[in-house]
């Protein structure tokens with residue numbers, strides 16, 4: 001594997017290898033050894049055409065902990081604003097002897113397109129409503145850490161499935177590992193093809209929560225929505241928001257996940273986000289080890 005463009009292009013063994021490599025890096029970090037010399041001869045460009053907090057910072061930290069040289073590019077402060085194309089932009093960056101590009105882009109398939117036109121390893125850090133592979137890897141890794149295994153677990157993904165790259169990558173990753181997956185949300189936010197991916201559909205949130213071991217609560221993406229999808233945010237929250245009383249009414253203690261950023265009080269209340277059932281900050285912590293693993297494994301193909 002030369003690139004990481006989506007979970008769709010991985011198999012179960014690839015995921016196991018990434019997890020075992022992440023286990024190693026997590027153990028190293030937990031021993032307070034925050035930097036290893038593995039990638040001293042590798043240069044990585046993080047190019048972000050969309051806003052990010054978690055993904056951008058954890059990629060940068062992962063790269064620095066591997067001792068790679070790192071440059072950061074934000075489209076908003078670049079010559080993209082003067083009309084430079086994506087391929088020209090990246091080829092100019094690569095001419096500075098960069099080996100790997102981590103890219104977030106609003107257009108689905110942008111990473112795939114780039115991988116066909118430039119000579120560098122490409123890591124997709126989120127491409128529009130398509131895939132967010134490292135998010136799905138860190139999500140499954142966090143389920144494995146909390147519940148011991150992903151296989152056989154019941155996972156419900158709640159919210160705006162239609163616009164969510166997190167949902168699609170999670171579905172691919174969870175299915176590869178043998179989890180049972182359902183999606184739950186308003187019909188207008190569930191893609192028509194969803195059942196062809198081998199996932200169940202549940203439009204009643206209480207039934208979904210009673211069924212699952214893990215609920216992955218997606219953010220309502222106001223930047224990709226218009227009013228036609230759901231009448232009001234308050235009505236969305238009444239039907240698809242999770243609060244503490246709902247969790248306390250379940251027969252078992254389920255695990256709560258969220259990729260961030262959270263709209264507190266919309267998809268989950270603060271007492272759910274900050275509860276001991278929530279592994280939201282564990283997900284963020286694991287993102288660094290997972291991204292170290294991905295970069296380390298890809299760099300081994302170019303060294």
Ligand code: CP
Nearest residue numbers: 052053054055259260
């Ligand atoms: N989960 C995630 O992709 O968050 P950011 O948009 O902050 O990177």
